[in-house]
Structure formats: C-alpha cells, structure tokens
Amino acid sequence: MLAAAIVIAVVIVVSLLLIANPFWSTKQWEFLETRSGEGSYNSPVFTLNNTWRIRWAYTNSTVNLFVLAVHAEQGTEFPPILFASSEDTNETSGILNVDSTGTFYYSVLASVSWNLTVEEYR
Secondary structure, three states: OHHHHHHHHHHHHHHHHHHHOOOOOOOOEEEEEEEEEEOOEEOOOEEEOOOEEEEEEEOOOOOOOEEEEEEEOEOOEOOEEEEEEOOOOOOOEEEEEEOOOEEEEEEEEEOOEEEEEEEEEO
16 A cells, blocks of 8 residues: 555656656757947847846956846836856856846946857747
8 A cells, every 4th residue: 555655656746847847848049149249238128038048258358347237127227137247257258047038138348359149948
C-alpha cells in the first residue's frame, strides 16, 4: 500500500513538473535588432510582451565610460529600471536580462565604441 502511494506521488510530481516546464517547449531567443555607435544614444520607445535581453559590448580604451540603462514607461517619465556600467565591472561585454513586459526604451552613455543586440524570449 505504501509503495503504491509513493508511486502515485512520484507520478503526480513528475506530471506537475512537465506541465510547468515542458521539455517540448519551442521558446527561444529571437533577434529583434542590433545597434552600434560611439557616444550617447536613446532608442525609440518599444513594447514587448515577453522576457527580453540586451547583449552589450564595448571596445576597451584608456578611459572607459559605458552605461546602458533600460527605462520603463511610467506616465510621462521613464526612470531607469536596470543598468550595466563599466564602473561596476571590468568586463567589456555582458547580457542585461529584463524580466519585465511593457513599454521601454534603452539609453547608452559612452566614451567608447559599443554594440548592442536586443533579443526577446518567445
């Protein structure tokens, strides 16, 4: 009787795990845009309905200033919600994950050449 109850409990747990995270899921990171430049930049406003990310990189120089900020729309102001900065790390590339949906724009403040790739998980 105890063995049967354990088997049933295992079947229930495995079933719930498969429902929550099916191995047959076809979600993947999809390319949205690539942008590169030198100096400052503000993207146009855009709306996303899924988790998304920005892959960023900049060229190393003697004076590195690189700040990438993601701003969420709130009324008429767009306060930054996430940012990556050359002051926070010695890395010259990384990924800024945004686990929010809604309307955004991103901004770059830099003294170096940089490139960004925006991807959405869908």
